[in-house]
Amino acid sequence: MDDYPLLNLFLTMLFLFLWVLWFFLLFKVVTDLFRDHSLNGWAKAGWLILVILLPYIGVFVYLIVRGRSMGERDTKQIKESEAAFRQYVRQAAATEDGAGGSSHVNDLARLAELKDKGHISQEEYEKAKAKLLA
Template sequence: MVWSFFLVADLIVLFQVVIDVFRNDDLSGWGKAVWVLALLLVPALTALIYLVINGSGMAARQRGGRGPVPEPSDPQIINAPTPVDQIAQAKALLDSGALTADEFAALKAKALG
């Protein structure tokens, strides 16, 4: 069981390194090929060397793929309408005749789910 844990952990590290090699814009095509070839020939040692050399860049590249994380004090987060607000707005539009009952039901389902 211990060996299977280490095997799974090793595979996870190898996949993360391979993904980061292809995300890395600083490497040329030949550089990426050399890293992948080294990972195939001597996986554990190559992954360790790659993590030492590019460890801080890996985190930045992984965060960069998701986009910026909004701050809790961001006005867009604070003023975001709640589902109750969305349903109340839709109900006001329904009462004014701007929406049909089917459109109201669709907006209500979207707000709730």
């Protein structure tokens, strides 16, 4: 450790960080290529060949040429994911509430129906009812 100065350690860590950052950019570019529906297959293949054969130059050229649309696609995907999540929550809440009523009321009605049909005993009905009302 005596023959490896602190500045060299700092530079090594900096180069390692830049190397990891470059890999992150490389994977981001490749996934963006396959996610972009506006490019045809030949354009995607051309960009992929450029990125593989000349990795540093290819990634930087891609970021310069298509960086803005890359950000727009990311924003669009985030908005679509958020809208899908909100729709799922609305559907789950509607299923939970039924026709606007409380889920406990619906569950109690189902329990009473099961008891009336003889599928569960009075004791099972009381236990399930106590669990719902607790």
